Amino acid sequence: MTGHRARLRERFLSGGPDGLPDYELLELLLCLAIPRRDVKPLAKELITRYGSYAGVLSADVDSLRAAPGLGDTAVAAIKTVQASALRLVKAGASEKxxxxxxxxxxxxxxxxxxxxxxxxxxxxxxxxxxxxxxxxxxxxxxxxxxxxxxxxxxxxxxxxxxxxxxxxxxxxxxxxxxxxxxxxxxxxxxxxxxxxxxxxxxxxxxxxxxxxxxxxxxxx
CATH class of the missing domain: 3.40.140.10 (Cytidine Deaminase, domain 2)
Known part of the structure; x- marks a missing residue:
């Protein structure tokens, strides 16, 4: 599992996010919040449940908390990524x-x-x-x-x-x-x-x- 995570991380750092399908990008995020578990099945399940990577990030906190396999640390990580992305785009939208x-x-x-x-x-x-x-x-x-x-x-x-x-x-x-x-x-x-x-x-x-x-x- 450690080797898989390291390879996934290296693919992201060397090739950028476009080199990863949605479930692997979510898997990489979940690795940071759930360090001692194989989270690939969970990432795939969440993509199926919410329809896309964006759908997972945009899901309600209560809905994410109800999803099997997600604790508050993982939910907070997911919502932090969404909030960061929105703040970045909003800052650009407010410049002019x-x-x-x-x-x-x-x-x-x-x-x-x-x-x-x-x-x-x-x-x-x-x-x-x-x-x-x-x-x-x-x-x-x-x-x-x-x-x-x-x-x-x-x-x-x-x-x-x-x-x-x-x-x-x-x-x-x-x-x-x-x-x-x-x-x-x-x-x-x-x-x-x-x-x-x-x-x-x-x-x-x-x-x-x-x-x-x-x-x-x-x-x-």
Whole structure:
């Protein structure tokens, strides 16, 4: 087992992560948290359970704790890797005005929300130069609903002295196609924000493999 781990580590250090399939990358991570056990079967089981390496990293803490073979040390290691990756991408997304750095913002949103098993609604609050002021989770809901109210959006925007915002939520089904409820909610928030001079640039819906923009679709 020691020899296998050493070879796996050397392949990673010499060839980089692209040289390892998902289960081996996860195996390498689990080796650090579970030093005295063959974790290859566990890594494969987790990839199957959550669908991908990204799915494992994005899984809820409670869900990971319930997975056979994972203790708190391993769960903490998995979530630390996810948090580190998101902070790195978010730092890049915040370097420039959001609208001129859109690909990095989309990358961050995809990493943060694509694999959440319930609907989450967050808002990117922007200043007059469209630089990110705050990234706020407004609602963490159920498998198919995350309630958010226009008055709460406006209240938080005023607290932050925001001039504009971008609405974002995910579809746990994986399909980012806007629903009628999504369109109606967007219209209500846009109308409420317009009354006090706050611009809503877009509403982004995040799916498993892509995103939908209500602005690009002509729905706002």
């Amino acid at each position: 005005p959001v609208m001129s750095n859109w690909s990095r913002v989309q990358e961050y949103l995809q990493g943060a929300m694509a694999h959440i098993p319930r609907e989450q609604f967050r808002i990117l609050f922007l200043d007059r130069k469209n630089t990110l002021l705050a990234d706020v989770v407004m609602s963490d809901g159920t498998i198919d609903e995350a309630a958010v109210y226009p008055r709460e959006v406006v209240r938080r925007a005023l607290e932050l002295d925001a001039s504009a915002l971008i609405l974002v939520h995910n579809h746990p089904s994986g399909d980012p196609t806007p629903s009628r409820a999504d369109i109606a909610m967007t219209k209500n928030i846009v109308e409420t924000c317009d009354r006090i001079g706050i611009r809503v640039h877009d509403h982004i819906i995040v799916g498993r493999t892509g995103q939908a923009s209500l602005k690009d679709l002509g729905l706002m």
